[in-house]
Amino acid sequence: MATLAFNHEEIAARELRSELYELDGISRAAVEAHYKLYEGYVNKRNEILRKLAxxxxxxxxxxxxxxxxxxxxxxxxxxxxxNHEIYFAHLGGGGGDPEGAIATLIERDFGGVAGWRADLKATGMAGRGWAWTAYDWDE
Structure with a gap:
């Protein structure tokens, strides 16, 4: 029987920064719910890699x-x-609208921040619950 030839290491969920539980605008319960989802993704990733072996x-x-x-x-x-590692890393930031070059591109492509936010939210809802804004250097 030939199986896939790769090695993998199991990972563990990163610990949350304690200050995330005290943020304005997001409850402790919401942070804990997202962390539980994150742990599930970590565990499922490890399980799938074991099965692939x-x-x-x-x-x-x-x-x-x-x-x-x-x-x-x-x-x-x-x-x-x-997605969750980036989410937790950015919670508690200063917030605000995009600035600089990305703001110029958002204005050009979406007509402004409101159009960009509407498109991003709709994309997330139409997919599996999350979406990214990215810049393609080739187009």
Whole structure:
């Protein structure tokens, strides 16, 4: 039986900064709920990688196969891990509207901050609950 040839290390959820529980505008319960989601993504990522270490590579198929399903779910789990790590790192920042070059691009592409926020929120709701604003250097 041939299996995937990769090594992985399990990760653990990072500890929260204690000041996140005292922020204005977000309750302790909301912070704890997001942290619980984060822990779930970390655990699911580790579980999927353990399963991938055992999967038979000859069963790979683009319509359905265990390896395909696991790889799709792995991208979602890792996205959830990284999304929450960035989320927790930015909580408690100064906030405010974008400034500088990104503000100019938002104005150009969305007609302003209100249009950008509406588009970002709709994108998050239409997807799996989160969306990113990114800049493509090639376009």
């Amino acid at each position: 055992e999967v038979e590579v000859s069963s790979a198929n683009q319509v359905y196969s265990e390896i395909r399903a696991l790889k799709v779910d792995l991208t979602f789990a890792i996205g959830g891990v990284k």
